[in-house]
């Protein structure tokens with residue numbers, strides 16, 4: 001039976017990424033050696049990093065004055081690297097979920113942190129609005145897509161101070177005006193590559209403004225100066241990321257991707273609204289994530305949750321169980337998720353309703 005991969009992360013990748021990486025694990029670039037066995041300083045691998053960096057800049061139209069780096073440690077290490085490198089006195093954070101909260105907590109180790117707004121009062125089911133970004137903070141940190149709760153900030157905020165964004169789970173899902181951001185980072189395992197590589201897009205002139213000493217490996221400048229080659233980078237995930245970036249370009253880039261993502265998400269949200277057995281967890285349509293669609297059993301049907309999980313599994317739906325802090329279901333529709341898989345999930349929901357209502 002065909003499996004439909006709705007996992008939230010690590011998650012579905014383009015088939016060509018999986019195929020090309022599998023091949024390279026046996027023979028990389030005609031070297032007769034596995035991608036796992038070659039020097040990261042071989043000219044064949046340097047070409048991979050160079051092309052991945054260039055495609056990153058091209059696909060996101062990254063202006064001059066920004067650097068793209070690939071490092072280890074996950075988005076979680078960025079929660080620490082951001083304040084280490086940028087927080088001199090005070091920073092502002094938007095608390096929109098578990099990851100945003102972890103970033104905020106880490107920043108407190110380095111200085112004063114102002115939480116501008118939080119949606120915790122309603123289990124993070126909305127994006128706070130109407131807050132004012134103070135002019136006297138070193139930066140303002142947001143999480144554009146809240147993977148666990150299924151909310152997303154799908155526009156580029158105008159910030160009077162440097163804007164820092166965790167885009168782990170929605171990078172490359174839509175065009176972004178990079179010039180509005182000072183730093184964007186994310187783990188690759190949601191929309192780009194297998195786990196192990198983290199990307200950062202850094203506006204060069206925001207660095208060098210804090211007084212503290214920064215350990216070499218935690219200093220953005222180290223990785224920028226050495227073009228992600230200060231130490232051994234995650235070779236296999238970077239190779240895989242390159243395959244995804246090439247695929248993205250072939251698909252027509254991020255503008256085309258956004259159109260497809262809107263179609264996919266609308267298909268599923270419309271069914272959740274229509275189907276009497278389910279309801280969405282995010283009331284405001286403009287706050288709903290295109291990447292992680294969260295829904296629960298409707299009132300009166302709560303007892304069917306396990307049954308729908310089992311029914312989905314029987315029909316090849318993988319990874320639709322919701323995160324424990326929300327419950328219900330979460331279908332992640334990352335770039336690589338085919339429209340047909342969303343149609344298949346919708347058909348399963350309709351059949352479940354016919355059988356059980």
Ligand SMILES: *Cc1c(COP(=O)(O)O)cnc(C)c1O
Nearest residue numbers: 074075076099145147168169187
């Ligand atoms: C998954 C995720 C993280 C954590 O990433 P790691 O690479 O596991 O550290 C952080 N932020 C967001 C928005 C995520 O989705």
